Amino acid sequence: MNRFLWLVRREIWEHKAIWVAPAIVIGCLVLLMLTGNVHLGPFTDMSGEAGLGVVPDDLQVKLLVIVYAGLALVVSMIMGIVGFFYSLDALYADRRDRSVLFWxxxxxxxAETVLSKFAVATVVIPMVALGASMVAQLVVAAGGSARFAIEGLPAAAMWRPEALFGGFTVTFLRCLTAMLWYAPIIGYLMLASAWAPRGPFLWAVLPAVGLWIGERVIVGSTFVGDFISSRLFGLYGVLSSRAEAGFEDGEGLEGLRNVDLVGSLRDFYASPELWFGLLAAGLLLLGAIWVRRYRDETS
Amino acid sequence: MGELIVARGLGKSFGSTRALDDVNFRVESGRIVGLIGPNGAGKTTALKALLGLTRFEGGLSVLGLNPHLQRHRLMQDVCFIADVAVLPRWIRVSQLIDFVAAAHPRFRREICEQFLARSDVRRTSRVRELSKGMVTQLHLALVMAIDAKLLVLDEPTLGLDILMRRQFYETLLNEYFDEQRTILVTTHQVEEVEHILTDLLFIDRGRIVLDAAMDQVQEQYAQVSVRPEHLAAARSHQPIAERQGLGRTHMLFRGADRVALERLGEVGVPSVADLFVAVIQGARA
Structure with a gap:
């Protein structure tokens, strides 16, 4: 087990984007806060005379949770991009520079090697996303409360523990969900990464695009295209279908009460899509291990 | 422990080319074997088969294991340097040592540190910042700190200057090698390894064309600088190779009578390079 942790550590040494990217995001956020260029979503509309004071107490918390969860979404999307390129590079970079012969x-x-890389993509990167989201929340809380204080609004509202904790919980659940949702994509990218003679990006993307276009031209249906796009971009729908429904149903501020940030996750965990996806991830991973193990390392 | 490597009818094809064709040899422990052949002879393919990095036909056992199927276990006792350039360029020296220490149960950090202390390699440098010679020193320090039964070196000194090459082999011989260890080395810079080898394996076009211990070679083969007046007589002893030198003709004999040869000119031990050329040309003729 200790060896496995060293393998994971090696990946973090090599792929600096895993911690540099979130550090840059946080840095930008701090900069925004310092320059006063803050848009606090719903809050900015309500500043002024009426202010936060007229918002009922429970809705204040809800609003903040929505802001914090939205913030986490931005961080997570960036980490998603990091994860995408990490997975493509994971089993290819060392073949390109031939250091695979050293490893x-x-x-x-x-199997250990491939699993450690899979763990980085599915556990470490989401955990970094989660950590970075928490820091981002704190930065915004600090920046927001400072601004409220300047405008004479109740600054302590930003620091309400229920809001911070709520934002954290939603983000945690979303990271977990994203990890499960994207596991088969990561498995697929890693298989391409292990197999591609060169340019794993094209080797990963071209077959998918080829199938999609081929199906459209030859059969005229869009099953493959729909499947791919739902797997790639469907996560937002999974995460927020009920949340959006809440926004649409309600009227004005009271509608917020219907916003259900975690309800859609319950639907997700009960769906066969998730479990078939995980099965596919397992098979793709076995494929990646097999290719890594038995491909001829020709120099 | 006797035979470390046994190859029986080892074969491998790339498309229609036979990279290895019915290769048979044995390597006993405590030897330093030179696997020597021209470019494309099948050296690297043979090593990759031994190290479980490629599929093969026929029988091959390394430390009693099938390298293709039991690669993971094999790597506990086998160490290899495929090429000096293969250390990952992004890694720091200290990270590399930490990682190998964690990954390899037979790695002894203090030995590695000892070797590095003598070199110019700094712990905080990244591999890409090191010169080629320093990378080799680093790799050698890592490998020599691993208590392996078999060390395989594939062109380990490629691209190094002659000082570095000498130093590499001297360190290997004086500070690493002992009766418990076996080294298999491929190179085509024969001159630099010949004084450290105990056994020779010549390979050409996927076949073993010579398999002999060094002392056997010295007994069987003789090189004679034939004086011009003895040319005809010398040729009657059927030299396996002949080449022109300064006013002399150098002939290589196999299994010829020493006393008879003494009469033709000065008799000496052929260099591995001369022997190599003679054997390869003979095999191709």
Whole structure:
């Protein structure tokens, strides 16, 4: 197990984007706060005379949770991009520079190696996303409360523990969901990464695009295209279908009460899509291990 | 522990080319074997088969294991340097040592540190910042700190200057090698390894064309600088190779009578390079 952690550590040494990208995001956020260029979503509309004071107490919390969860969404999307390129590079970079021959000279099994890289994409990167989201929340809370204080609004509202905790919980659940949702995509990218003679990006993307266009031209249906786009971009729908319904149903501020940030997740965990996806991820991962193990390392 | 490597009818094809064709050899422990052949002879393919990095036909056992199927276990006792350039360029020296220490149960950090202390390699440098010679020193320090039964070196000194090459092999021989260890090295810079080898394996066009211990070679083969007046007589002893030198003709004999040869000119031990050329040309003729 200790060896596995070292393998994970090696990945973090090599792929600096895993921590540099969120650091840049936070840095930008701090900069925004310092320059006073803050848009606090619903709050900015309500500043002024009426102010936060007229918003009922429970809705204040809800609003803040929505703001914090939205913030986390931005951070998570950036980490999603990091994860995408990490997965494509994971089993290819060391073949490109031939250092795979060094790694293979150590008594490490290829299963361990591939699983450690999969763990980085599915556990470490989401955890970094989660951590960065929490820091982002705190930055916004600090910046927001400072601004409220300047405008004579109740600054402490931003720091309400229920709101911070609520934002954190929603983000945690979303990270977990994203990890499960994207597991098969990560498995697929890693298989392409292990297999591609060169340019894993094209080797990963072209078959998918080819199938999609081929199906449209030859059969005239869009099953493949729909499937791919739902797997790639459908997560937002999964995360927020009920939340959006809440926005639409309600009228004005009172509608917020109907916003259900976690309800759609319950639907997701009960769906066969999730479980078939995980099965597919497992198979793709086995494929990646097999290719990594048995491909001829020709120099 | 006797035979470390046994290859029986080892074969491998790339398309229609036979990279290895019915290769048979054995390597005993405590030897330093040179696997020597021209470019494209099948050296690297043979090593990759030994290291479980490629599929093969026929029988091959390394430390009693099938390298293709039991690669993971094999790597506990086998160490290899495929090419000096293969250390990951992004890694720091200290990270590399930490990682190998964690990954390899037989790695002894203090030995590695000892070797590095003698070099110019700094712990905080990244591999890409090191010169080629320093990368080799680093890799060698890592490998020599691993207590392996078999060390495989594939062109380990490629691209190094002659000082570095000498130093590489001297360190290997004096500070690493002992009776418990076996080294298999491929190179085509024969001159630099010949004084450290105990056994020779010549390979050409996927076949083993010579398999002999060094002392056997010295007994069987003789090189004679034939004086011009003895040319005809010398040729009657059927030299396996002949080449022109300064006013002399150098002939290589196999299994010829020493006393008879003494009469033709000065008799010496052929260099591995001369032997190599003679054997390869003979095999191709």
């Amino acid at each position: 293979k000279s150590l008594p490490l099994s290829d």
